[in-house]
Amino acid sequence: MRIEAIPNFAVKFYSLIARKVPCIIDIHQQVAQEISAKISTGKMLDAGTGPGYLPFAIAKRVPGVEIVGIDLSSGMVDVANKKSEKLGLANRVTFKTANVGNLPFENESFDMVISSLSLHHWAKPVEYIKEIHRVLKKGGQAYIYDIWKDTPKEIEEQVRRRYGWFLGFIFLTVVRSHSSMTFKEAQDILSALPVNFAEKSIHNIGAVLKLQLVK
Ligand SMILES: C[S@@+](CC[C@H](N)C(=O)[O-])C[C@H]1O[C@@H](n2cnc3c(N)ncnc32)[C@H](O)[C@@H]1O
Secondary structure, eight states, X not given: OOOOSOOGGGHHHHHHHHHHOHHHHHHHHXXXXXXXXXXXXXXXXXXXXXXXXXXXXXXXXXXXXXXXEEESOHHHHHHHHHHHXXXXXXXXXXXXXXXXXXXXXXXXXXXEEEEESOGXXXXXXXXXXXXXXXXXXXXXXXXXXXXXXXXXXXXXXXXXXXXXXXXXXXXXXXXXXXXXXOHHHHHHHHHHOOSOOSEEEEEEETTEEXXXXXX
């Protein structure tokens, strides 16, 4: 059975992992770097934001952007809003409890939609991406990142070299086998989309897959 929301009792644990574990920190920093090169102003949605570390990393790099993070878990949203106050970002980085499949926003409200490490939780990814399409402005982009389950051997090697044997093992066995997506699963999602994106492609940043969509 797929568990969508991270339950409230596990929120502190996930927050600690996202704040302390180098391979998760690196994913957020690499994604933030990529996104900050794409957008300098406008409104962004982070779908399945968790404790909000990706929006914080982006907001620190891009002062002109306003970010709303949503998550099914109210515990995650509380942690993220408190952290945003603490960082002095609450005027432009806010969080709401909501389902990606039923977003509480008007059509075409966002210049960009992002999501990291959440797609593998989604019960109905095709329908949820249709909802993302609804809230994206025309010409807007959606970047959806998740850990790549069937990573080629050379990327596994890079992970081991970068993080060492122990952390590499945890990432490649525990994290990758439970919290990830195969290339084929990502392709199947994109092929089944019932809405028209001007561009749909799949890329990778090391052991992370990126579904790139342009409306
Ligand atoms: C592994 S965490 C990743 C959190 C964060 N994006 C990160 O990169 O650290 C996945 C998050 O997606 C959220 N989530 C799962 N399904 C969701 C849905 N349908 N709508 C909103 N959030 C969802 C979970 O509650 C959880 O907080």
